[in-house]
Amino acid sequence: MSNVGIVIVSHSPLVAEGTADMVRQMVGNEVPLAWCGGNGHGGLGTSVEAIMGAIDKAWSEAGVAILVDLGGAETNSEMAVEMIGEPRAQKIIVCNAPIVEGAVMAATESSGGASLKEVVATAHELSPS
């Protein structure tokens, strides 16, 4: 698929799955989408390994935008992008946007064939700063 992929990373698997479900119902299947959440041991948290897996799953040659909830999700996502390495890393961006609204807006933009830069910019418009 040539549309930008969306990855949702929350400390809670329920939040991540629920957000992904919302994106699917509102945007449809035109966007590669993956989510991950929880520390892999049944607790709240985020896992670099799981994030790398989600990026693989949502991979698109157009790139991947990652939506995160709290600090650790951002740190772990940045680490995951670094460990994936070039050349793919330069096509992956961790967005500074609210996770639910950001994911829906980014996916909507992506479904219309927008570039990674445009998708991320749309998500960033939601960020209070």
Next chain:
Amino acid sequence: MAPLNLARLIAVAADTIAAHAEELTALDQAIGDGDHGLNMKRGFEAVRAEAGAFAAKPLPDALKAIGTKLVMTVGGASGPLFGTLFMALGKEIAADPDRASLTAAFGKAIEAVAARGKSQVGQKTMLDVLQPVHDALAGGKTTAEIADIADAAAEATVPMKALRGRASFLGDRSIGHMDAGARSTALLVRSVGQAIGESA
């Protein structure tokens, strides 16, 4: 410096973290998300399980591999932070470092941790132990002195207000508790000192 017995160092570090896992979790429960002890223990047990393989590598490669293992197994925000410390140290260190080159590499590793956590000294994090340890290394202190300096630095995070991580959500309520990451960093520093002391 005496050649470092890396397998022994890993064993001492893993034992120390395991022995203090409940204490670390209790510290993290006060102002964090309450899983630091368990997370660190899981990570260091994973490193211990492959200690032989790590110890067989040249020091830079071993440190990078240990860092990667910590990233993948610690979980939570501590994984990338402690993982980055080891990975960056591995990237910068000489295969057979003297004190000056170790100090320089350690300084670079601290910069990498600060960049990863978008943090700096004074924000009630592991950096508040790492920096004084670096300064003590540069100042020619003994391993025993450095371990004491690390403990005192962790203690000095108690009156600080957290500005990074989960504890920062608490604002002023984070004051009066030791930072769990600072404490685990001090424990690791003492472990390294102990392992080096044994081989000296």
